[in-house]
Amino acid sequence: MNTATASRYAAEYQTIAPALPGQSLPWLQALRAKALEQFSAQGFPSPREEEWRYTNVSGIEKKLFSPSVSLTIGDVNAEWLKAYQLQDAWVLVLVNGHFSAELSVLDGLPEAVSVMGMADALAKQPDKVEKYLGTAADQAEHSFIAFNTAWFTDGLFVHVPAKVVLDKPIQVLHAVTGADAMATTRNIIIVDEMAEAKVIETFISRDGVYAASLPGAGAAIGEANAYLTAAVTEVFVGQNADLTLYKMQSESEKAYHFGGSYIKQARDARFTHHNFAFGSLLARSDIHVDLDHASECELNGLYLGVKRQHIDNHTRINHLKPYAISRELYKGVLDDRARGVFQGRVIVAVDAQKTDSQMNNRNLLLSDDAEADTKPQLEIYADDVKCGHGVTVGQLxxxxxxxxxxxxxxxxxxxxxxxxxxxxxxxxxxxxxxxxxxxxxxxxxxxxxxxxxxxxx
Amino acid sequence: MLSIKNLHVSVGDKPILKGINLEIKAGEIHAIMGPNGSGKSTLSHVLSGKGGYTVTEGSATYQGKDLLEMAPEIRAREGVFLAFQYPVEIPGVSNIYLLKAALNSIRKHNGQPEVDAMDFLTLVKEKVRLLEMDEKFLYRAVNEGFSGGEKKRNEILQMAILEPKLCIMDETDSGLDIDALKIVSEGVNSLRSPDRAFVMVTHYQRLLDYIKPDFVHVLAHGQIVKSGGADLALELEEKGYSWVEDNQAAA
Known part of the structure; x- marks a missing residue:
C-alpha cells in the first residue's frame, strides 16, 4: 500500500523535477535521485516500524499533495502573515515552500552573516551547502527525510560566522495557502565557533485558529485546508557557540505536518530548542541532537491537542563524548479525542563518561477519550553517568x-x-x-x- | 453565626463524626481539640466543603443558611475561610493574582465593585509587613517552594485580606517553630473582632498560649465529649487525652 502511494509521487516527480533548485549541481542531483529511489521503494513510514508504532500516516497516503513549482503570492493576505511576524527580527518568508524576497525583511544584517532562501544558497554558495546538506539528517532514518531530500523546493539557509553575536532573532515563516498543497523545505543553520544566534521556525496557514481570531481576518480565512508540510532542518552549532531554536507549529486543523530537526553540536556548544506543537490534524516532529565533549542541550516542548488531533514528538539525544549535559521537558495537554505521543531516547555511548542527563514528560488528560502514549528510553553504555527520566499521565x-x-x-x-x-x-x-x-x-x-x-x- | 446540630459524617461506609452539636456566635473563639483520628480535620473539611465526605444526618446553619448545601467557593464568598493544615502549592498561578481574584469575587458576591488596583496593593503590602513576610512572596506562585512556616503565614495573609466572618483554622500550629507561631498568632489576634468567629482545630495546647479561646471542646471518637473554658485546654495538657476518653468510657 505504501509503495503504491510512492509510485504515484514518483510518476509525478518526473514532471516536477526540472523546476526544483540545484539542477546544475551533480552532487545534489545524485542525492535527490538516491532519495527518490529510497522513497519509491519504502513509501511513507509504516506503523510496523518501531519509531512509528504510535503514528499512522495512512491519512497522508490517501491524498496526493502537489508541490507548487514556483512562487505565487497572489493569495497571501499580508495582514494575517504580519500577525505572526515578529517586529524586532529579521524575517524570511516561505510561501508554499518558496522564498519570497518581497515579503521578507532582511535589511541591516551584518555583512558576514548569510540569511537567504535555500534555492539562492544553492546558486550562490553551492560548495558550502554541499558541505552540510544531508550530513546531520540521515535519510536512511526514515522515508520522510528521503521524501524531503527528493522534493524540497526551497528553504532557509543561515550562516553565522565565528564570533558574531546576532542582536536580533531570525524568524522564518513557513506559510501554506492552498488546499492539497505540499510545502517541502530544506533548511540549514550553521553557527560557527563562539557565535550566538536565535532562530524561530514558524509554521502557519491562513486558516490557523490564531489567524482566525485576529480582528478583521474573518473574510480572508475560509475553510480549513488539508495540505502537507515536510520540513527538514539541519543545524550545526560550532565549538563554544550558542544557538536557541524555536519552533511554533500552528498549521491548519486539517493539515499534515512532518518536521525534523537534526542538530550536531561541537565541543562546548550550547543548544536550546523550544518546540510548540499546536496545529495540524496529524503532526510529527523529530528532534535529534548529537552532543560532543562538554556540550549542553536543553529540549523543551509543549503540545496542545483537541478534537481528533494527533501530535507526535520524537526526540533523540546522543551523548557521544564525555561531560555533556542534556535537559529535556515535554508537556502535553490533551482534550476531546486527541492523542499525544512522546518518544524520547537518550543514548549514552561507551566513551561518554560523566554524562548528565534528565528527561521528563508530563501529560494532562482533560477528557476520558484523550490519550497519551509516552515512551522514555535510556540506553546507557558508559558506567559513570548521571541519567534520570520521569513520566506522568494524569488528571488535575x-x-x-x-x-x-x-x-x-x-x-x-x-x-x-x-x-x-x-x-x-x-x-x-x-x-x-x-x-x-x-x-x-x-x-x-x-x-x-x-x-x-x-x-x- | 454557625449552628451545628447532630452532625453525622461518613467517609465511604465508615462513620467519622457521630452527632456533633456546636453553637458559635460572632466574636467567639472556639478551640476543637482531640487526639489523632478523633474527627477534627473531618469537621473542618466538611464545614468548608471538601469532597469525599457524606453527611448522613444533622445540619450546619451559617448565618441562617444551609451551609452544607453550598459549593465550596460559595461558602468562601459568604465569608467562610479555611486555613489549611497543608496549604497546596499551585505552580503557575501567582500569589497576588489569587488574592486579588478571591477578594474581587467576594466583593462581586456582595454587590460591590472591583477593588481599585492601587488600594489593593497598599492593603496587601500593609498586611505583608504585619506578618513579617517578604514582598517577593506576592509575585511567586501560590505556596510554591515556600517553607512550612511561609505557607502558614501565607494562609493568614489571605485571611487578613479576605476578612472572612468565620475562620476555620486546621492545625495551624503544626510545622511552626516558636517565632513563626508568635507571628502567626499575632496575625490572628489582630483579626479578632466582635463580628468575626474562629474555630481552631488543634492537637496541642501550645497555640492556645498565644490565641486565647473562649471555649474549648474535646473531640473523641467523633463526638464532643467535654466542653469548657480556656482552662480545659490546660487541664488536658496536664492529664492527656486519655483522661477525657476514659471519662467517656466510664460514662
Missing part, C-alpha cells in the same frame, strides 16, 4: 482544585487555571518578548477550555 489534582475553590474560585475556573498554569510553564521559558506574547495568544486562542485569563501569570 483534586486537592489543588479544592484549594482554589476555598479561595472563592469556582470549580470550572479552577480547572482552567490549573490547566493553563501547567502549559504556561513552557511558554514562560521563551525570553523573546514578542514571541512569548504571540505564543501566549496562541495558547489562549487554542486552549481547549474557555475563560482562561492572562492575568493568572
Amino acid at each position: 489534582d483534586e486537592k489543588s482544585i479544592f484549594y482554589l475553590q476555598s479561595r472563592c474560585v469556582d470549580e470550572e475556573t479552577a480547572r482552567n487555571m490549573l490547566t493553563f498554569a501547567f502549559a504556561n510553564e513552557m511558554v514562560d521559558k521563551v525570553k523573546i518578548k514578542g514571541l512569548h506574547d504571540m505564543i501566549l495568544e496562541q495558547v489562549l486562542a487554542r486552549f481547549p477550555q474557555q475563560g482562561v485569563n492572562k492575568e493568572w501569570l
